[in-house]
Amino acid sequence: MQTLKSLFLRHIGQTSPEPMMLEVQRAEGCWLYGPAGERWLDLISGVSVSNAGHSNPHIVDAVRKQASDYMHLMVYGELIQGPQVEYAALLTSLLPDPLKVVYFVNSGSEAVEGAIKLARRYTGRSGIISFRNGYHGSTMGALSIQGSEVYKSAFRPLMPDVMLLDFNSTDQLSLITELTAAVVIEPVQGEGGVRLPSEGYLEKLRERCNKTGALLVFDEIQTGFGRIGSLFATTKYGVVPDIILLAKALGGGMPLGAFISSGAVMSTLTNNPALGHITTFGGHPVSCAAGMASLNYLLDKNLAESATARGERIKASLDHPMIREIRGEGLFFAVELTDSSLVPRFIRKSPGNGILVDYFLFCDSAFRIAPPLIITDKEIDYACESIHKTLDSL
Numbered sequence: 363m364q365t366l367k368s369l370f371l372r373h374i375g376q377t378s379p380e381p382m383m384l385e386v387q388r389a390e391g392c393w394l395y396g397p398a399g400e401r402w403l404d405l406i407s408g409v410s411v412s413n414a415g416h417s418n419p420h421i422v423d424a425v426r427k428q429a430s431d432y433m434h435l436m437v438y439g440e441l442i443q444g445p446q447v448e449y450a451a452l453l454t455s456l457l458p459d460p461l462k463v464v465y466f467v468n469s470g471s472e473a474v475e476g477a478i479k480l481a482r483r484y485t486g487r488s489g490i491i492s493f494r495n496g497y498h499g500s501t502m503g504a505l506s507i508q509g510s511e512v513y514k515s516a517f518r519p520l521m522p523d524v525m526l527l528d529f530n531s532t533d534q535l536s537l538i539t540e541l542t543a544a545v546v547i548e549p550v551q552g553e554g555g556v557r558l559p560s561e562g563y564l565e566k567l568r569e570r571c572n573k574t575g576a577l578l579v580f581d582e583i584q585t586g587f588g589r590i591g592s593l594f595a596t597t598k599y600g601v602v603p604d605i606i607l608l609a610k611a612l613g614g615g616m617p618l619g620a621f622i623s624s625g626a627v628m629s630t631l632t633n634n635p636a637l638g639h640i641t642t643f644g645g646h647p648v649s650c651a652a653g654m655a656s657l658n659y660l661l662d663k664n665l666a667e668s669a670t671a672r673g674e675r676i677k678a679s680l681d682h683p684m685i686r687e688i689r690g691e692g693l694f695f696a697v698e699l700t701d702s703s704l705v706p707r708f709i710r711k712s713p714g715n716g717i718l719v720d721y722f723l724f725c726d727s728a729f730r731i732a733p734p735l736i737i738t739d740k741e742i743d744y745a746c747e748s749i750h751k752t753l754d755s756l
Protein backbone atom coordinates (compact mmCIF):
# COMPACT_ATOMS: atom_id res chain seq x y z
CA MET A 363 0.00 0.00 0.00
CA GLN A 364 1.22 3.51 -0.77
CA THR A 365 1.49 5.41 2.47
CA LEU A 366 2.18 9.12 2.80
CA LYS A 367 5.59 8.12 4.13
CA SER A 368 6.47 6.06 1.05
CA LEU A 369 5.18 8.81 -1.28
CA PHE A 370 7.17 11.40 0.69
CA LEU A 371 10.34 9.41 0.21
CA ARG A 372 9.66 8.77 -3.49
CA HIS A 373 8.34 12.15 -4.65
CA ILE A 374 9.59 14.85 -2.31
CA GLY A 375 13.11 16.10 -2.99
CA GLN A 376 15.05 15.16 0.12
CA THR A 377 17.27 17.69 1.88
CA SER A 378 19.14 15.15 3.99
CA PRO A 379 19.50 11.38 4.42
CA GLU A 380 17.72 11.62 7.79
CA PRO A 381 14.57 13.77 7.69
CA MET A 382 12.48 13.92 10.88
CA MET A 383 9.61 12.17 9.07
CA LEU A 384 6.88 12.86 11.60
CA GLU A 385 3.50 13.05 9.90
CA VAL A 386 1.59 16.14 11.03
CA GLN A 387 -2.15 16.47 10.58
CA ARG A 388 -2.72 19.76 12.30
CA ALA A 389 -1.01 22.31 14.51
CA GLU A 390 -2.40 24.66 17.13
CA GLY A 391 -0.67 27.03 19.53
CA CYS A 392 2.62 25.38 20.49
CA TRP A 393 1.58 21.86 19.50
CA LEU A 394 1.79 19.66 16.41
CA TYR A 395 -0.60 16.71 16.18
CA GLY A 396 -0.10 13.41 14.35
CA PRO A 397 -2.69 11.09 12.76
CA ALA A 398 -2.58 8.50 15.56
CA GLY A 399 -3.25 10.98 18.34
CA GLU A 400 0.44 11.76 18.98
CA ARG A 401 1.34 15.31 19.89
CA TRP A 402 4.61 17.16 20.09
CA LEU A 403 5.39 20.44 21.83
CA ASP A 404 7.10 22.58 19.21
CA LEU A 405 10.41 23.95 20.52
CA ILE A 406 11.54 24.99 17.04
CA SER A 407 8.70 27.24 15.71
CA GLY A 408 9.44 26.04 12.18
CA VAL A 409 12.87 27.65 12.72
CA SER A 410 11.76 30.93 14.28
CA VAL A 411 8.69 31.39 12.08
CA SER A 412 5.61 30.64 14.21
CA ASN A 413 6.30 33.26 16.88
CA ALA A 414 2.56 33.95 17.31
CA GLY A 415 1.77 30.22 17.49
CA HIS A 416 0.33 27.76 15.00
CA SER A 417 -3.13 28.35 13.51
CA ASN A 418 -3.43 31.60 15.44
CA PRO A 419 -7.09 32.54 14.80
CA HIS A 420 -6.21 36.21 14.14
CA ILE A 421 -3.77 35.18 11.42
CA VAL A 422 -6.11 32.55 9.97
CA ASP A 423 -8.95 35.12 9.77
CA ALA A 424 -6.66 37.63 8.02
CA VAL A 425 -5.59 34.97 5.51
CA ARG A 426 -9.20 33.96 4.82
CA LYS A 427 -10.32 37.54 4.36
CA GLN A 428 -7.44 38.50 2.07
CA ALA A 429 -7.72 35.29 0.01
CA SER A 430 -11.38 36.05 -0.61
CA ASP A 431 -10.66 39.73 -1.49
CA TYR A 432 -7.77 38.97 -3.85
CA MET A 433 -4.62 36.91 -4.10
CA HIS A 434 -1.92 37.49 -6.71
CA LEU A 435 -2.71 40.40 -9.04
CA MET A 436 0.49 41.56 -10.69
CA VAL A 437 4.29 41.44 -10.28
CA TYR A 438 5.61 43.27 -7.22
CA GLY A 439 5.69 47.04 -7.30
CA GLU A 440 3.12 47.97 -9.98
CA LEU A 441 -0.27 48.06 -8.26
CA ILE A 442 -1.24 49.67 -4.96
CA GLN A 443 -2.17 46.72 -2.77
CA GLY A 444 -3.51 47.54 0.69
CA PRO A 445 -1.93 44.64 2.62
CA GLN A 446 1.58 45.50 1.32
CA VAL A 447 1.30 49.23 1.90
CA GLU A 448 -0.27 48.93 5.35
CA TYR A 449 2.25 46.34 6.47
CA ALA A 450 5.18 48.45 5.20
CA ALA A 451 3.81 51.45 7.11
CA LEU A 452 3.45 49.41 10.33
CA LEU A 453 6.90 47.83 10.05
CA THR A 454 8.68 51.11 9.39
CA SER A 455 6.83 52.79 12.28
CA LEU A 456 8.61 50.26 14.52
CA LEU A 457 12.06 50.74 12.98
CA PRO A 458 14.41 53.68 13.53
CA ASP A 459 15.34 56.22 10.87
CA PRO A 460 16.44 55.85 8.12
CA LEU A 461 14.84 52.39 7.70
CA LYS A 462 11.64 53.63 6.10
CA VAL A 463 11.32 51.94 2.69
CA VAL A 464 10.40 48.27 2.42
CA TYR A 465 11.09 46.03 -0.54
CA PHE A 466 9.03 42.86 -0.08
CA VAL A 467 10.27 39.55 -1.50
CA ASN A 468 9.45 35.87 -1.01
CA SER A 469 12.04 34.52 1.40
CA GLY A 470 15.05 35.22 3.57
CA SER A 471 17.48 34.20 0.85
CA GLU A 472 15.85 36.54 -1.64
CA ALA A 473 16.08 39.40 0.88
CA VAL A 474 19.81 38.68 1.14
CA GLU A 475 20.16 38.67 -2.65
CA GLY A 476 18.28 41.97 -2.82
CA ALA A 477 20.53 43.54 -0.19
CA ILE A 478 23.72 42.43 -1.94
CA LYS A 479 22.46 43.90 -5.22
CA LEU A 480 21.29 47.08 -3.53
CA ALA A 481 24.61 47.64 -1.73
CA ARG A 482 26.61 47.04 -4.91
CA ARG A 483 24.33 49.36 -6.86
CA TYR A 484 24.40 52.13 -4.24
CA THR A 485 28.14 52.09 -3.50
CA GLY A 486 29.41 51.13 -6.96
CA ARG A 487 31.68 48.64 -5.14
CA SER A 488 31.71 44.85 -5.28
CA GLY A 489 33.21 43.58 -2.01
CA ILE A 490 30.97 41.86 0.51
CA ILE A 491 32.12 41.02 4.02
CA SER A 492 30.34 38.46 6.17
CA PHE A 493 31.20 36.35 9.20
CA ARG A 494 32.42 32.85 10.03
CA ASN A 495 29.50 30.65 11.11
CA GLY A 496 26.98 33.16 9.75
CA TYR A 497 24.02 31.81 7.78
CA HIS A 498 22.15 33.85 5.19
CA GLY A 499 20.38 31.31 3.00
CA SER A 500 20.93 28.84 0.23
CA THR A 501 20.67 30.70 -3.10
CA MET A 502 23.97 31.39 -4.90
CA GLY A 503 24.58 34.91 -3.54
CA ALA A 504 23.47 34.01 -0.01
CA LEU A 505 25.52 30.81 -0.18
CA SER A 506 28.57 32.79 -1.32
CA ILE A 507 28.54 34.84 1.90
CA GLN A 508 27.80 31.87 4.14
CA GLY A 509 30.27 31.49 6.97
CA SER A 510 31.13 27.83 6.66
CA GLU A 511 32.93 25.95 3.89
CA VAL A 512 30.99 22.72 4.59
CA TYR A 513 27.96 23.70 2.51
CA LYS A 514 29.82 25.87 -0.01
CA SER A 515 32.70 23.97 -1.52
CA ALA A 516 30.57 21.57 -3.61
CA PHE A 517 29.00 24.54 -5.42
CA ARG A 518 32.06 26.62 -6.32
CA PRO A 519 32.74 28.83 -8.19
CA LEU A 520 30.54 31.17 -6.16
CA MET A 521 30.22 34.97 -6.18
CA PRO A 522 33.69 36.60 -6.08
CA ASP A 523 34.90 39.37 -3.76
CA VAL A 524 33.60 37.88 -0.53
CA MET A 525 35.64 37.94 2.69
CA LEU A 526 34.80 36.30 6.00
CA LEU A 527 35.70 37.86 9.35
CA ASP A 528 35.57 36.33 12.82
CA PHE A 529 32.40 37.37 14.64
CA ASN A 530 33.23 39.66 17.58
CA SER A 531 36.84 40.28 16.47
CA THR A 532 37.40 44.04 16.65
CA ASP A 533 40.98 43.56 15.34
CA GLN A 534 39.64 42.37 11.99
CA LEU A 535 37.37 45.38 11.42
CA SER A 536 40.25 47.08 9.60
CA LEU A 537 39.62 44.59 6.75
CA ILE A 538 36.48 46.59 5.96
CA THR A 539 37.75 49.15 3.44
CA GLU A 540 36.71 51.63 0.73
CA LEU A 541 36.33 48.58 -1.55
CA THR A 542 33.62 47.08 0.64
CA ALA A 543 30.07 47.50 -0.61
CA ALA A 544 28.40 45.83 2.36
CA VAL A 545 29.05 44.11 5.64
CA VAL A 546 26.34 41.51 6.23
CA ILE A 547 25.99 40.30 9.80
CA GLU A 548 23.49 38.53 12.03
CA PRO A 549 23.61 40.75 15.14
CA VAL A 550 22.98 37.56 17.10
CA GLN A 551 24.31 34.58 15.15
CA GLY A 552 21.61 31.93 14.89
CA GLU A 553 22.93 28.85 13.11
CA GLY A 554 26.34 29.41 14.67
CA GLY A 555 24.68 28.35 17.94
CA VAL A 556 23.12 31.58 19.29
CA ARG A 557 26.26 33.71 19.62
CA LEU A 558 25.67 37.13 21.15
CA PRO A 559 27.65 40.20 20.10
CA SER A 560 30.31 41.31 22.61
CA GLU A 561 29.74 44.56 24.44
CA GLY A 562 30.38 47.44 22.04
CA TYR A 563 31.14 45.25 19.02
CA LEU A 564 28.17 46.30 16.87
CA GLU A 565 28.91 49.98 17.65
CA LYS A 566 32.51 49.54 16.47
CA LEU A 567 31.30 47.80 13.34
CA ARG A 568 28.91 50.70 12.69
CA GLU A 569 31.77 53.20 13.11
CA ARG A 570 34.03 51.30 10.72
CA CYS A 571 31.25 51.17 8.09
CA ASN A 572 30.66 54.92 8.53
CA LYS A 573 34.37 55.55 8.04
CA THR A 574 34.71 53.46 4.88
CA GLY A 575 31.28 54.09 3.33
CA ALA A 576 30.40 50.40 3.41
CA LEU A 577 26.70 49.69 4.01
CA LEU A 578 25.95 47.83 7.22
CA VAL A 579 23.37 45.08 6.71
CA PHE A 580 21.71 43.39 9.70
CA ASP A 581 20.31 39.99 8.87
CA GLU A 582 17.47 39.82 11.41
CA ILE A 583 15.70 37.02 9.60
CA GLN A 584 16.01 34.74 12.61
CA THR A 585 16.33 37.29 15.44
CA GLY A 586 13.40 39.48 14.39
CA PHE A 587 9.87 39.70 15.81
CA GLY A 588 10.59 39.14 19.49
CA ARG A 589 12.73 36.02 19.32
CA ILE A 590 15.57 37.58 21.36
CA GLY A 591 13.34 39.45 23.83
CA SER A 592 12.88 42.65 21.88
CA LEU A 593 11.18 43.24 18.57
CA PHE A 594 14.50 43.54 16.72
CA ALA A 595 18.20 43.36 17.61
CA THR A 596 18.66 46.83 16.13
CA THR A 597 16.34 48.27 18.78
CA LYS A 598 17.77 46.03 21.51
CA TYR A 599 21.41 46.96 20.88
CA GLY A 600 20.75 50.53 19.72
CA VAL A 601 22.79 50.16 16.52
CA VAL A 602 21.04 51.08 13.28
CA PRO A 603 22.09 49.36 10.05
CA ASP A 604 21.75 50.80 6.54
CA ILE A 605 19.69 47.79 5.48
CA ILE A 606 17.73 45.37 7.66
CA LEU A 607 16.68 41.94 6.39
CA LEU A 608 13.51 40.27 7.61
CA ALA A 609 11.75 37.00 6.76
CA LYS A 610 10.64 33.90 8.71
CA ALA A 611 8.21 35.37 11.35
CA LEU A 612 7.64 38.38 9.05
CA GLY A 613 4.92 36.40 7.22
CA GLY A 614 3.22 34.96 10.33
CA GLY A 615 3.54 31.48 8.82
CA MET A 616 3.19 32.50 5.17
CA PRO A 617 6.23 32.97 2.87
CA LEU A 618 7.51 36.54 2.98
CA GLY A 619 10.84 38.36 3.10
CA ALA A 620 11.90 41.98 3.01
CA PHE A 621 14.93 44.23 2.74
CA ILE A 622 14.37 47.63 4.29
CA SER A 623 16.51 50.73 3.86
CA SER A 624 16.35 54.49 3.39
CA GLY A 625 14.58 56.10 0.45
CA ALA A 626 17.93 57.34 -0.89
CA VAL A 627 19.54 53.89 -0.90
CA MET A 628 16.45 52.04 -2.10
CA SER A 629 15.81 54.38 -5.01
CA THR A 630 18.99 53.16 -6.73
CA LEU A 631 17.10 50.02 -7.76
CA THR A 632 14.57 52.16 -9.66
CA ASN A 633 16.76 53.60 -12.45
CA ASN A 634 19.71 52.74 -14.69
CA PRO A 635 18.57 50.04 -15.06
CA ALA A 636 14.95 50.28 -13.99
CA LEU A 637 13.64 47.05 -12.50
CA GLY A 638 16.87 46.50 -10.55
CA HIS A 639 15.21 43.66 -8.70
CA ILE A 640 12.05 41.99 -9.94
CA THR A 641 9.88 39.45 -8.18
CA THR A 642 6.55 37.98 -9.23
CA PHE A 643 5.23 36.87 -5.87
CA GLY A 644 7.25 39.17 -3.57
CA GLY A 645 4.96 40.79 -1.01
CA HIS A 646 2.09 38.40 -1.79
CA PRO A 647 -1.04 40.08 -0.41
CA VAL A 648 -2.08 37.02 1.61
CA SER A 649 1.42 36.79 3.15
CA CYS A 650 1.36 40.50 3.99
CA ALA A 651 -2.10 40.23 5.57
CA ALA A 652 -0.93 37.22 7.62
CA GLY A 653 2.30 39.00 8.62
CA MET A 654 0.48 42.12 9.70
CA ALA A 655 -1.99 40.10 11.79
CA SER A 656 0.91 38.25 13.39
CA LEU A 657 2.85 41.41 14.18
CA ASN A 658 -0.23 43.10 15.63
CA TYR A 659 -0.77 40.03 17.80
CA LEU A 660 2.86 40.12 19.03
CA LEU A 661 2.47 43.82 19.85
CA ASP A 662 -0.97 43.50 21.52
CA LYS A 663 0.21 40.68 23.77
CA ASN A 664 3.67 42.18 24.45
CA LEU A 665 5.20 38.90 23.37
CA ALA A 666 8.64 40.33 22.56
CA GLU A 667 9.04 41.76 26.06
CA SER A 668 7.61 38.70 27.82
CA ALA A 669 9.94 36.34 25.89
CA THR A 670 12.74 37.20 28.32
CA ALA A 671 10.85 36.06 31.44
CA ARG A 672 9.67 32.92 29.68
CA GLY A 673 13.22 32.21 28.55
CA GLU A 674 14.51 32.70 32.09
CA ARG A 675 12.06 30.06 33.29
CA ILE A 676 13.49 27.59 30.74
CA LYS A 677 17.06 28.41 31.78
CA ALA A 678 16.26 28.09 35.48
CA SER A 679 14.45 24.76 35.02
CA LEU A 680 17.08 23.00 32.92
CA ASP A 681 19.65 21.39 35.15
CA HIS A 682 21.25 18.13 34.07
CA PRO A 683 24.79 16.73 34.27
CA MET A 684 24.86 16.38 30.46
CA ILE A 685 24.13 20.12 29.95
CA ARG A 686 27.35 22.16 29.82
CA GLU A 687 25.94 25.61 28.96
CA ILE A 688 22.68 27.29 27.97
CA ARG A 689 23.46 30.23 25.70
CA GLY A 690 21.05 32.82 24.37
CA GLU A 691 18.44 35.39 25.18
CA GLY A 692 14.69 35.87 24.88
CA LEU A 693 13.32 32.54 23.68
CA PHE A 694 16.31 31.59 21.57
CA PHE A 695 18.74 29.12 23.17
CA ALA A 696 21.58 26.82 22.29
CA VAL A 697 21.82 24.06 24.86
CA GLU A 698 25.41 22.80 24.83
CA LEU A 699 25.82 19.18 25.85
CA THR A 700 28.96 17.71 27.36
CA ASP A 701 29.68 15.66 24.23
CA SER A 702 28.71 16.37 20.59
CA SER A 703 27.80 12.73 20.00
CA LEU A 704 24.91 13.14 22.47
CA VAL A 705 23.20 15.82 20.32
CA PRO A 706 21.91 13.67 17.41
CA ARG A 707 20.85 10.93 19.84
CA PHE A 708 18.99 13.47 21.94
CA ILE A 709 17.27 15.07 18.95
CA ARG A 710 16.19 11.72 17.49
CA LYS A 711 14.73 10.54 20.81
CA SER A 712 12.92 13.79 21.70
CA PRO A 713 9.69 13.21 19.72
CA GLY A 714 9.23 9.97 21.68
CA ASN A 715 8.97 12.16 24.78
CA GLY A 716 6.56 14.61 23.15
CA ILE A 717 8.89 17.45 22.13
CA LEU A 718 10.48 18.71 18.93
CA VAL A 719 13.97 20.19 19.11
CA ASP A 720 16.49 20.78 16.35
CA TYR A 721 20.13 21.03 15.31
CA PHE A 722 22.11 24.13 14.41
CA LEU A 723 23.85 24.17 11.05
CA PHE A 724 27.20 25.27 12.43
CA CYS A 725 27.25 24.13 16.05
CA ASP A 726 27.17 20.38 16.49
CA SER A 727 27.63 20.43 20.26
CA ALA A 728 24.24 22.04 20.99
CA PHE A 729 20.54 21.68 20.28
CA ARG A 730 18.13 24.51 19.64
CA ILE A 731 15.23 25.73 21.80
CA ALA A 732 13.10 28.38 20.06
CA PRO A 733 9.43 27.82 20.89
CA PRO A 734 6.51 30.02 19.81
CA LEU A 735 6.55 33.14 21.99
CA ILE A 736 3.10 32.23 23.34
CA ILE A 737 4.46 29.23 25.25
CA THR A 738 2.90 29.02 28.74
CA ASP A 739 4.60 28.26 32.06
CA LYS A 740 2.87 24.87 32.09
CA GLU A 741 4.21 24.09 28.61
CA ILE A 742 7.68 25.24 29.62
CA ASP A 743 7.60 22.89 32.60
CA TYR A 744 6.46 20.04 30.35
CA ALA A 745 9.27 20.85 27.88
CA CYS A 746 11.95 20.88 30.58
CA GLU A 747 10.70 17.62 32.11
CA SER A 748 10.75 15.97 28.67
CA ILE A 749 14.25 17.28 27.99
CA HIS A 750 15.49 15.84 31.29
CA LYS A 751 13.74 12.54 30.63
CA THR A 752 15.27 12.31 27.16
CA LEU A 753 18.76 13.14 28.43
CA ASP A 754 18.35 10.50 31.17
CA SER A 755 17.57 7.91 28.51
CA LEU A 756 20.73 8.48 26.43
Ligand SMILES: Cc1ncc(COP(=O)(O)O)c(C=O)c1O
Pocket residue numbers: 409469470471472474497498499500548552553581582583584609610
Ligand atom coordinates in the same frame (compact mmCIF):
# COMPACT_ATOMS: atom_id res chain seq x y z
C1 LIG B 1 19.80 34.45 9.58
C2 LIG B 1 19.18 33.86 8.37
N1 LIG B 1 19.27 34.50 7.19
C3 LIG B 1 18.70 34.01 6.07
C4 LIG B 1 18.03 32.80 6.07
C5 LIG B 1 17.44 32.26 4.81
O1 LIG B 1 16.06 32.34 4.83
P1 LIG B 1 15.17 31.44 3.86
O2 LIG B 1 15.32 30.01 4.29
O3 LIG B 1 13.78 31.98 4.02
O4 LIG B 1 15.68 31.64 2.48
C6 LIG B 1 17.93 32.09 7.28
C7 LIG B 1 17.23 30.80 7.34
O5 LIG B 1 17.38 30.01 8.23
C8 LIG B 1 18.52 32.63 8.45
O6 LIG B 1 18.44 32.00 9.63
